[in-house]
Amino acid sequence: MQFIRPLLMLLTAASFSAAERQIVVCRSPDDRFEVVLAHDGEGLPAIQLRDAKTKTILGDQITGGYGLNLEAVADEFNTAAVWSPDSKQVLLKQRGTKWSTEVTLLRFDKGSFVEIKLPDLYPVVLKNIGVSSIYRRAFTSPLRWVNDSTVVLKLEGDCDLPGLKPEESRRWFEYEAIIDLTNTKQPVIKRLALKDHNG
Numbered sequence: 628m629q630f631i632r633p634l635l636m637l638l639t640a641a642s643f644s645a646a647e648r649q650i651v652v653c654r655s656p657d658d659r660f661e662v663v664l665a666h667d668g669e670g671l672p673a674i675q676l677r678d679a680k681t682k683t684i685l686g687d688q689i690t691g692g693y694g695l696n697l698e699a700v701a702d703e704f705n706t707a708a709v710w711s712p713d714s715k716q717v718l719l720k721q722r723g724t725k726w727s728t729e730v731t732l733l734r735f736d737k738g739s740f741v742e743i744k745l746p747d748l749y750p751v752v753l754k755n756i757g758v759s760s761i762y763r764r765a766f767t768s769p770l771r772w773v774n775d776s777t778v779v780l781k782l783e784g785d786c787d788l789p790g791l792k793p794e795e796s797r798r799w800f801e802y803e804a805i806i807d808l809t810n811t812k813q814p815v816i817k818r819l820a821l822k823d824h825n826g
Contacts, residue, residue, distance in 0.1 A: 654679060655714035660735070662708045662717065664700055672700045674719060676733060676740045686740035689721065689731065704728075709769040716743075718769035718778060728766045730780055732808075746811045748782055748804050755816060756800060758786045770803070780804045785824050799824035 646666050653662045661679040665688075666672040673688040700706055705722040715735045722728045733740040749765060765784040772778055781803055787796040801819040 653708060655710045655717070656712060657714040659714060660685070660717075662719065664706060674706070674721065676717070685735070685738070686733065689719065707769065709771065711772045711775050713775045716772075716775070718772075718780075720768055726764045728768060730767045730769050732778070743808070744811075745806065746814055748780070748802075748814060748816065749784075751814070751816050752782055752800065752802050753786065755802075755818060756786060756788075756798070756821065758788060760786070762786050762797065773805070776808045778806050778808065780806065781819075797824045798822065 646668065655661070658679055661677050663675050663677065664672045665675050675688050676685050677683060678685060700722075705720075705728070707720040709718045711717065717733050717740070719731045719733065720728055721731065730745065732743045732745050734743050748767075749761065753759065753761070762785045765782070768781045768783075770779040770781050781801065783799070783801045785797060785799050787793075788798055789796075798821055800821050803817045803819055805815040805817070807813070
């Protein structure tokens with residue numbers, strides 16, 4: 628994956644406190660910023676974007692997630708970060724429930740990271756399949772940056788095709804979405820798979 632380096636090359640475990648875990652990939656390409664999971668012992672772990680040198684938190688913490696401890700939440704399927712080539716933007720994946728993950732885009736602006744709204748992609752996917760709703764699962768993951776203004780996400784989940792018996796209707800879908808951040812109203816959606824799914 629572009630801009631993802633091996634975990635051992637990022638930071639040593641000694642650079643984090645007992646109540647913190649690094650996220651793959653936690654450091655920005657220029658090593659100026661880092662993304663970590665932190666837990667103060669109360670509530671749920673929070674994602675923090677920080678100055679890698681001073682450890683100053685740059686923007687609001689993102690709380691929530693699926694898992695009862697830092698190790699579970701820090702698992703790559705549950706939480707991930709993909710930085711833009713210029714280190715000014717980061718896509719964060721967070722598992723909100725057992726059945727879903729979401730991606731948040733944060734951009735460094737005037738000394739802090741602020742959220743940039745991404746388009747809702749699932750209505751386009753469902754229309755392409757020809758169904759009106761997701762059955763249970765909807766997982767969104769950041770794949771890569773094409774350049775500093777174009778991102779690629781993966782969307783996958785399950786749905787029921789109409790007109791079939793319940794035991795025959797379940798499908799698992801996988802799509803790729805290319806989003807031009809200068810014109811988010813026209814994402815390019817590409818089907819990767821639509822296959823039988825029993826689950």
